[in-house]
Amino acid sequence: MAEAIAFDIAAELIIKLSSRALSQVGLWWNLEHDIHDLKRTVCQIKAVLLDAEEKSVTDNLVKVWLEELKDVLYDADDLLDDFSTEALRKDVSGGNKLTTEVRLFFSSSNQFPYGLKMGRKMKAIKARLASIESGTNTFHFIPRDRPAETSFMTKRRQQTHSFEREDDIIGRDDDKAALLKLVLEFQSEENVYIIPIGKTALAQLVYNHEMVKNHFALMMFASVSDDFDVKVIVANIIKSVTNQAPDQNLEMDQLQKQLRDKIDGKKYLLVLDDIWDDDPEKWSRLKKLLMGGAKGSRIIVTTRSLRVAEITNKCPSHVLKLKGLSDDDAWSLFKNIAFEQGYADSTNSAFVEVGRQISERCGGVPLAIRTIAGTLSLKKTANEWHSFKENELAKISQIEGELLPILKLSYDHLPSHLKHCFAYCRLYPKDYRIEVEELVQFWIAQGFIKQLNQGQSLEEIGFGYFKDLVERSFFQEVEGDLMEEMTSESVAGMESSIVDSNKIASDVGEKCRHISIKPSLIPLFKGKKLRTLLHFHDNIDRELSDDFSYETWDLIIANCRCLRVLKLTNLLDIQMISPSIYKLKHLRYLDLSWNDNIKILPKSICKIQNLLALKLDRCYRLKELPKKIEKLVNLTHLGCKDCWDLTHMPRGIGKLTSLEKLSMFVVDKDGSHGGADLSELRLLNNLRGHLQITNLGFVKNAKEKFKAANLKEKQHLRSLLLEWKFDSDDDYDDDDYDDDEKSLENLQPHSNLKELCIQGWRGDAEFPSWLPLLRNLVKILLSGDNFKYLPSFAQLPCLERLDIRFCTMLRYMDDNSLKGSQGEPQSFFPALKHLSLWDCPNMKSWWRTTKPIDDDSNEDDTTVMGTSTMAFPCLSSLTIQNCPLTLMPLYPSLDDKLELRNTSSRPLKQTIKMNINAKAPSTSTSSLPLSKLKSFDVHNIEGLYTHTLDECLQHLTSLNRLTIGDCKEVDLEGMQWEPLKNLSHLEIDNIPKLVSLSIWLQHLVQLQTLKIHNCNGLRSLLPVFQHLTFLEEFEVKDCKKLELSGAGIQIFQDHTSLRSLRLEHIPKCRHLPKWLQHLTNLQGLYLVNLPNLTSLPDEMRCLTKLQILYINGIPQLEERCRKDIGADWHKIAHIPHIW
DSSP: OHHHHHHHHHHHHHHHHTOHHHHHHHHHTTOHHHHHHHHHHHHHHHHHHHHHHHHHTTOHHHHHHHHHHHHHHHHHHHHHHHHHHHHHHHHHHOOSSSOTTTOOOOOHHHHHHHHHHHHHHHHHHHHHHHHHHTHHHHTTOOOOOOOOOOOHHHHHTTOOOOOOSOTTTTTOHHHHHHHHHHHHTOOOSSSEEEEEESOHHHHHHHHTOHHHHHHOSEEEEEEEESOOOHHHHHHHHHHHHHSSOOOTTOOHHHHHHHHHHHHTTSOEEEEEEEEOOOOHHHHHHHHHHHTTSOTTEEEEEEOSOHHHHHHHOSOGGGSBOOOOOOHHHHHHHHHHHHTTTSSSOTTOHHHHHHHHHHHHHTTTOHHHHHHHHHHHTTOOSHHHHHHIIIIIGGGSOOOTTOOHHHHHHHHHTSOHHHHHHHHHGGGSOTTOOOOHHHHHHHHHHTTOOOOOOTTSOHHHHHHHHHHHHHHTTSSOSTTHHHHHHHTSHHHHTTSEEEEOSHHHHHHOOTTOOEEEEOGGGGGGOOOSOOSEEEEOOOGGGOOOTTSSOHHHHHHHHHHOTTOSEEEEOSOTTOOOOOGGGGGOTTOOEEEOTTOTTOOOOOGGGGGOTTOOEEEOTTOTTOOOOOTTGGGOTTOOEEEOTTOTTOOOOOTTGGGOTTOOEEOEEEOOSSSTTOOOOGGGGTTOTTOOEEEEEEOGGGOSSHHHHHHHTOGGGOTTEEEEEEEOOOSSGGGOOTTSSOHHHHOSGGGOOOTTOOEEEEESOOSOSBOOTTGGGOTTOOEEEEESOOOSBOOOOTTOTTOOEEEEESOTTOOBSBSSOHHHHOSOGGGSSTTOOEEEEESOTTOOBSBOOSSOOOOOOSSOOOOOTTGGGOBOSSOOEEEEESOOOOBOOBOTTOOSEEEEESSBSHHHHHHHTOOSSTTSOOOOGGGSTTTTOOEEEEESOBTOOHHHHHHHHHHOTTOOEEEEESOTTOOGGGSOOTTOTTOOEEEEEOOTTOOBOOGGGGGOTTOOEEEEESOTTOOBOTTTGGGOTTOSEEEEESOTTOOOOSTTOOTTTTOTTOOEEEEESOTTOOSOOGGGGGOTTOOEEEEESOTTOOOOOGGGGGOTTOOEEEEESOHHHHHHTOTTTSTTHHHHTTOSEEO
16 A cells, blocks of 8 residues: 555655746745755656555565655655645735745745755755665666556446446345245244344345334344444444433443343344354353343344354354355346446457456455456456456455455555545444545545546545445445455555554554544554544444543644644534644644534634635534634635524635535624625635525615625535524514515526525515526425415426425415416426425415315315316325315325325315326226325315225225324224235324224234324224234323223233333223233333222233333322332332333
């Protein structure tokens, strides 16, 4: 790796040494000869680096020589950066005395000593390089030119590749079927059965399978990796269950109790991913904690170690050993990638012959196939393929499963700039999910990105680099451990390290340039040449408040003067930033996000004029940005997302014309802070991504200021949020401004915009005329606005999501009449997938209409002239809430969610009556309207009767979740439920006609959750309830006439799957009956407002798996359950959590 980095640094140094600015510096300080000599020496060394690279593989002395060279090249680069930094500082602070390139060091107090200091450093660098140059003769290096390197993605141009990365499925059908059988069907004597397999991708495939999700009550996925620490693994499993890391201060005994609380008695699936440690004792300790699961529980262990597999499952025949891909499958995968670029001819027998031979050498391993095929895809002749096979591939160890040499070979074929970028990734902790945008910014800050085309931003080029590496299989989720091996010392050398222990902190050498570190270890680190210092936050190991002190700031500033990247996020005790931070003058990237206690930044931060990115996202208490921010002339990224306490933007921000990312622009409410106004946005036309402009409701002279923002020229913006944000209704007086002043016309964005959000607009009632020009819009959100009607969105070709909320004045969605808006069906919302309409109480029709629209009558009116041909062609989810919408386009294609609350039933009736394919009617249920819908939520729908809802349910054969509420005319007993065989969740709320559960409910064989609320006519759960034996959660609330106990009532005797039972406000519940003892897997029992329940039965002691008993609003029972002294305490003393 050293030679690749050295080559890159040498090339960059030559460019800098050739610049006109440095020539002027040399003339001024009489260093022109030193600069010339330095350039000559670096050129001579660079010429032999390719030969040195090849020799370093077998000659350790050459490797040492390269490491020494790299160190001095870094120091030379720091020196030249010092020159350019001082030049930039003088340029920013100086007047018009000289040109930009010559205006240096005109302060007489600073001029002479600085020149002497730089001269001494230059001569020292020259001497070190001269000594190293002599080694070129000792090792007899041969000068060699590097072939021109072209980006993989650049060669691809704008072609879309046909190969989708599904190679974890190619040739794995048998393995997948075998694993599914072990997970779902295999009858084991043990409650918890362990299945070792060799591939994470296959485990993930099965883990996400719908049948598997429906089969288990609890699903968990925990990564293990190299360090088999039982405490850490248990914490990770708990985090997988709760989505929250347990308190790091808990002892092991407390953690294991938490774990058992979560999993004991439940049929669970746990994936323990990537186990390497083959210590049987460690595995045994973990296994004991996991054995409390219900019958049918499974643990999938992924490992590439046969020894680990044998330890976790003693029966060899039950170890799922994955075979390599067959020769045909391997070749299919290989040729899809290798011939993708079109440089190699897939019909040429010479390519095919050698390609098949190379494919066979990959041993059927998809990762090896992808890696080598990606490398060969850039080689244009069959001779190059043959040379690769005979030379480089022949050197690779053929030990089974030894993939690292193959990956290293692919790494050796990377262009030098990609080697540099990939090696930098060594700083990420194992299994860390990389944020690509952040990684690219790191690369930019380190100078790894080469801008050959001025038409592309550095960030765009950086994303191209990342795609290059993805295409070559260096980044992927399923084999993260191999990628870490590739970024180990063999690739990254000694210049990068993860510092996560005292020993590593003390051992890291002086030449280390990049580290990720726990802040508490910073005082132990002695290196002074750092270019990167990163802190990656981990919820499980959150830094304590005393880990980062003000003294730590002083250490960083004193010892890390060469820093380019500094990331210190989510530290509890950072309240102030040291004013001395300006001494980090080489800094390009500073991230202080998620530090809640930072309220203000030091003014001196504006002296870091090399700064490219300043990230302050979610510093919630930050009140203002530095006043002289315009001095950060190179700033491209200013992140202040969710900095809710920001009062204004500093004046002068409009001078930062290099800005590409500005997450939020805050208008000064009353002008008391002397903040920037909207006109400062005028020249910021390089802004990209998302921009939020808030407090627009406080802008004076709005027409003029809106126009001055010049949003129309911001062609790179992709998302725009315009937020008026009045503190209260008193802040806005409708008579203050005339309509022209309130018009949105002057906030017109560029037509490239993809997302538009307008919140709290209280101006004119008409939408601006520019909306139809935004042909690239993908998402529109309007919230709390005063619009009475909207222009037609129907012809926007890319619109996928439309969200309208709290528009109380809105009367209709489309200013056209129904007849005028129909046009060609393919042009009516051709891409819309998600539609949400909330709280628009005056909207009765989608279209403008001259006739009044009546509310639904008692008639079953299922036809409105003209609507049958108007339907959303690809809508997936629809929510209508508190909108009396009677006339609208229909929605037969919904396949995700339909939520109807306080709205008309007419569009639903019309949709059910539709024939999706009028030309070719089909009797198949899959062709019926709404037949693919997964979730249906219907509440308080006027005109919805039993037969209509019943007819609707006959269509919903794919439904998983159903909620029916406040439907006064619906009788559930008269409905047929048989088509809903996939239903797993049912909620019934306020159905007055419900007296007993329909016998048809027994067909819901997949039902796991049943909730019944506010059904005061319900008298009994019989006769159907005893058939719902798959139930895991049952809740009944506010059912005044319901009887749960009595002679012959044994409704729960077969419900051994039930995990949670909640009984609330059931007056006739006088005691918990004996059948309670049959709920052997019950884990949560919730008793609320049961006024006639006076005691608990003795059978409570049979509920050995019960973890939570919650009693509220039952004073007499609460008294009997008082700890140690209550009359019923002995019945419940075994329950861990009693509230």
